[in-house]
Amino acid sequence: NAGVMQNPRHLVRRRGQEARLRCSPMKGHSHVYWYRQLPEEGLKFMVYLQKENIIDESGMPKERFSAEFPKEGPSILRIQQVVRGDSAAYFCASSPPTAPGGYEQYFGPGTRLTVT
């Protein structure tokens, strides 16, 4: 059973461009979580999604950031008009429907975004 997949692993964008980060949860998992890890900081929760539904986006900046988890395909975290402060590692985690509420989160390897 493949783990949580994230791509790309590394992404370089110039200021003002858009960044799209993809996350494929583990097979059978229907809950997805996105976290951001800034240098020298802990992981910070951004958003919690189920298929076609945003459960909690209170950790996500109000502007430029959006997330979706469509019925088919991976979850996408989208950052518009990136700025240098968006440079960070973005981790996705998933959990099975039998463990709602985030008690069993499996993390992907992360996407390292660098904004130049």
Add this chain to the structure above:
Amino acid sequence: GQNIDQPTEMTATEGAIVQINCTYQTSGFNGLFWYQQHAGEAPTFLSYNVLDGLEEKGRFSSFLSRSKGYSYLLLKELQMKDSASYLCAVIRGSTLGRLYFGRGTQLTVWP
């Protein structure tokens, strides 16, 4: 907000025992997790405590005291591969799905 504190760095030698502490202040506490994260890799689950006491799992044990807002991760018979960052995280009943992480403790194991 949530206050989760753990030491920034620790060092130990192969074969030794090390204890990594974590203190937290949060309302609606509903459990504490420990994750291990090697540089450039995904955090991997080590333990989950919701009741007071010690949970043992091989070379790793985790302890929780809810009244003191305190947990520790105990690593025995240290190996070089245990060099990693150890992340303490809490979950609240009112915001299920969201883990609140400390900054992590970077453990270096010397030969």
